[in-house]
Amino acid sequence: MKIAYLINHDISKNDGVTKKILSQTDEWKRQEHKVEVFCTTPSLGDSILSAKQYLFTSYIKSRLKVNDELLADIKQYDPSIIYFRYDTWNKTLSILMKNYTVITELNTNDLDEYWLLMKQAKSLKSILRYFSYLFLRSKILSNVSGIVSVTQEIMKLPSIKRFNKPSVYIPNSIDILQYETKKEKAEGRIGLFFIGTPGQPWQGTDIIELLASKLPEFDFHVVGESGLSNRNLYYHGYLEKDKYMLILKKCHICIGTLALFRKKMSEACPLKVREYLSYGFPTMVGYDETAFLGQDIPSWFKKIDINNMNEIREFVLENRDVIISHEDVAKYVGSEMIEKKRLKFFTGFLDD
Numbered sequence: 001m002k003i004a005y006l007i008n009h010d011i012s013k014n015d016g017v018t019k020k021i022l023s024q025t026d027e028w029k030r031q032e033h034k035v036e037v038f039c040t041t042p043s044l045g046d047s048i049l050s051a052k053q054y055l056f057t058s059y060i061k062s063r064l065k066v067n068d069e070l071l072a073d074i075k076q077y078d079p080s081i082i083y084f085r086y087d088t089w090n091k092t093l094s095i096l097m098k099n100y101t102v103i104t105e106l107n108t109n110d111l112d113e114y115w116l117l118m119k120q121a122k123s124l125k126s127i128l129r130y131f132s133y134l135f136l137r138s139k140i141l142s143n144v145s146g147i148v149s150v151t152q153e154i155m156k157l158p159s160i161k162r163f164n165k166p167s168v169y170i171p172n173s174i175d176i177l178q179y180e181t182k183k184e185k186a187e188g189r190i191g192l193f194f195i196g197t198p199g200q201p202w203q204g205t206d207i208i209e210l211l212a213s214k215l216p217e218f219d220f221h222v223v224g225e226s227g228l229s230n231r232n233l234y235y236h237g238y239l240e241k242d243k244y245m246l247i248l249k250k251c252h253i254c255i256g257t258l259a260l261f262r263k264k265m266s267e268a269c270p271l272k273v274r275e276y277l278s279y280g281f282p283t284m285v286g287y288d289e290t291a292f293l294g295q296d297i298p299s300w301f302k303k304i305d306i307n308n309m310n311e312i313r314e315f316v317l318e319n320r321d322v323i324i325s326h327e328d329v330a331k332y333v334g335s336e337m338i339e340k341k342r343l344k345f346f347t348g349f350l351d352d
Contacts, residue, residue: 024342104148
């Protein structure tokens with residue numbers, strides 16, 4: 001099978017999205033499929049992900065103008081499947097959907113996320129952007145061949161089901177072999193680690209502040225956001241990986257997203273949580289993890305109730321010295337089995 005992976009992203013940052021796509025495409029190649037990545041980006045540059053890059057300098061023009069170079073390259077490659085990480089409609093994509101089997105990947109409850117960000121911005125521009133997104137969204141989802149969502153919850157959203165497309169949910173996977181176990185049996189006070197992105201209220205840093213106030217015997221370290229530190233809560237702001245890894249290695253437990261309910265979601269499969277686990281850290285979160293649906297949840301993973309501090313304290317104390325093995329992580333989030341499921345979904349379109 002020849003797969004063209006189409007994305008609109010700045011892969012020169014080598015961020016979580018880039019690492020995810022690298023993990024996916026490497027696994028597809030290991031399973032003897034041909035893969036080529038085609039990336040439109042605001043910044044050309046070296047990346048861990050091998051891709052043909054196409055520069056765009058204007059958000060609006062890039063949507064309305066056909067990218068002839070990209071179309072020509074895909075035509076020459078002649079893929080059997082185009083896999084498209086969902087993004088706002090553009091004219092080039094519209095042409096591709098008419099000529100190829102295009103399957104899109106949905107990574108969030110996009111409408112409620114856009115609505116939340118619009119309310120946060122409180123501007124005319126954000127309102128216009130929301131309604132234009134709403135209109136253009138249907139031009140994509142009504143014309144793709146199939147939909148892959150990263151959670152069962154997303155797949156079952158009425159705003160997705162109404163398009164009546166072949167669909168499957170496949171959680172994010174991770175190439176375990178790319179991660180070394182970082183956790184050690186650290187001495188001293190117990191540390192909890194969180195890394196996030198500013199401007200995303202569903203991550204729940206305010207809840208971490210609450211936990212810190214209710215659990216003064218633990219230290220809480222927040223990377224990626226700025227705030228007011230106090231006796232057991234430390235905001236480190238943005239740090240390069242080599243710097244935040246020094247903080248992580250001194251901690252015992254990791255924290256994932258805690259306020260997903262703010263964008264009307266209860267289920268997720270974040271990449272950062274998969275990285276925590278691959279580094280060997282027990283983790284607590286505020287949502288249902290897709291990887292454990294229909295299974296017994298391992299003792300080193302916890303969906304917490306912020307109204308039950310005793311239960312949270314107990315989880316932390318029981319797991320402070322637990323180091324998760326790669327073998328245990330692979331059973332739930334390893335790329336080999338998860339990507340086989342995705343590839344099987346792809347081949348279903350070739351048989352038609």
